[in-house]
Amino acid sequence: MKAGERGFAYVDLLVAVAIMALLGWATSSATIQVFKGTEHSSNHITAVRQVQSAGYWVSRDAQMAQTVITDNLSPPDFLILSWTEEGSGDIYQITYKLEDMPSGNMKKLIRSEVVNGGSANTTFVAQHIDPDGQKTKCEFDSVTGRLTLTITATVGSGSEAESETRVYQISPRPG
Numbered sequence: 001m002k003a004g005e006r007g008f009a010y011v012d013l014l015v016a017v018a019i020m021a022l023l024g025w026a027t028s029s030a031t032i033q034v035f036k037g038t039e040h041s042s043n044h045i046t047a048v049r050q051v052q053s054a055g056y057w058v059s060r061d062a063q064m065a066q067t068v069i070t071d072n073l074s075p076p077d078f079l080i081l082s083w084t085e086e087g088s089g090d091i092y093q094i095t096y097k098l099e100d101m102p103s104g105n106m107k108k109l110i111r112s113e114v115v116n117g118g119s120a121n122t123t124f125v126a127q128h129i130d131p132d133g134q135k136t137k138c139e140f141d142s143v144t145g146r147l148t149l150t151i152t153a154t155v156g157s158g159s160e161a162e163s164e165t166r167v168y169q170i171s172p173r174p175g
Helices: 010-064
Strands: 067-069 077-084 091-100 107-115 121-129 137-141 146-155 162-170
Touching (some): 010 091, 010 121
Antiparallel strands (some): 107 121
């Protein structure tokens, strides 16, 4: 070294390493927050789609129904709708069931359609449905002739869980 020139001091190196460690920690924290936010958003979008799907199918069938049964059903039955098609005279019976999912305590909503007493055609409607009777229920008011469907979907678990609840009020066609 020439006179008057000096290299890096030990303290300079420690400060540089500390700054780099702080920048690395900040970057990793920001990345983790982005992934957590993405998972929350994804769970919420999934929950919204599940309640929308359930609302669509039940509303569609209930608007056709001449008979609505919500009381005294044995689980897993959730709702039974029936009607006679005007043009063809075909008799439809639709049964909605809440069945267990492969894991966890949430349910899936299944639609079973029988035409003229034939074999059942089963359709998957929604999953992650909360089976709590206050969060997911079907009530028919015979005075107003209105079916009220309350449906809640919960996706994820713990701090990642996201729920969505919708209430649909449907007027079946007159019997």
